[in-house]
Amino acid sequence: MADQRWFYRTLDEWNAIAERLKQTPCPHCKSVGMLIQHGHLYGFDDSSPQRKTLRARRIFCSNRNRRRGCGRTFSVWIADKIRRLSLTTRILWTFLQRAVAGSIVAAIRATGSLRSDRTWQRIWKRFDRAQSAIRTALSGRGPPPELPIESTRRPATAQVLAHLQAAFPNADCPIAAFQFSMRSFFV
Numbered sequence: 001m002a003d004q005r006w007f008y009r010t011l012d013e014w015n016a017i018a019e020r021l022k023q024t025p026c027p028h029c030k031s032v033g034m035l036i037q038h039g040h041l042y043g044f045d046d047s048s049p050q051r052k053t054l055r056a057r058r059i060f061c062s063n064r065n066r067r068r069g070c071g072r073t074f075s076v077w078i079a080d081k082i083r084r085l086s087l088t089t090r091i092l093w094t095f096l097q098r099a100v101a102g103s104i105v106a107a108i109r110a111t112g113s114l115r116s117d118r119t120w121q122r123i124w125k126r127f128d129r130a131q132s133a134i135r136t137a138l139s140g141r142g143p144p145p146e147l148p149i150e151s152t153r154r155p156a157t158a159q160v161l162a163h164l165q166a167a168f169p170n171a172d173c174p175i176a177a178f179q180f181s182m183r184s185f186f187v
């Protein structure tokens, strides 16, 4: 995948990334030895609606003090966060499963009306656009499972979700596992 993203699941995984920063090439300019920690990205999401939580850590390819980095920054995301949406992968997984099994309206209700209907409709569209890329990424890990044809109103989407679950059978949240393993945003 050309545009690989960085994710971590646990503090141990983050610490391992942080310790290796000096030996890690910058994803933009490929220089080694220029990456330094550059703060945090906090935001609201369903894991803690009252308080901002850590969503990503920023890394800077330093061009200060005569360092030869490119001066660009990038994020190392916590694997269970959805970028640009104040959501975790877990609530998105719940929403998508319900949307496939029944209707979008029922799916919105299943999330406890955490966001407005319009927001969820937008999220659905964003997922819909991402579906073929998700399918392609998953096919690298194995074929989609067979599904009974009459099982759902949205067979193609049901197939993608079943494929996702089959690809990460032991994952707490298959979407977080997807982001971490594929080094790519789910939506």
Ligand SMILES: [Zn+2]
Residues within 6 Å of the ligand: 026, 027, 028, 029, 030, 031, 034, 061, 069, 070, 071, 072
């Ligand atoms: Zn760089």
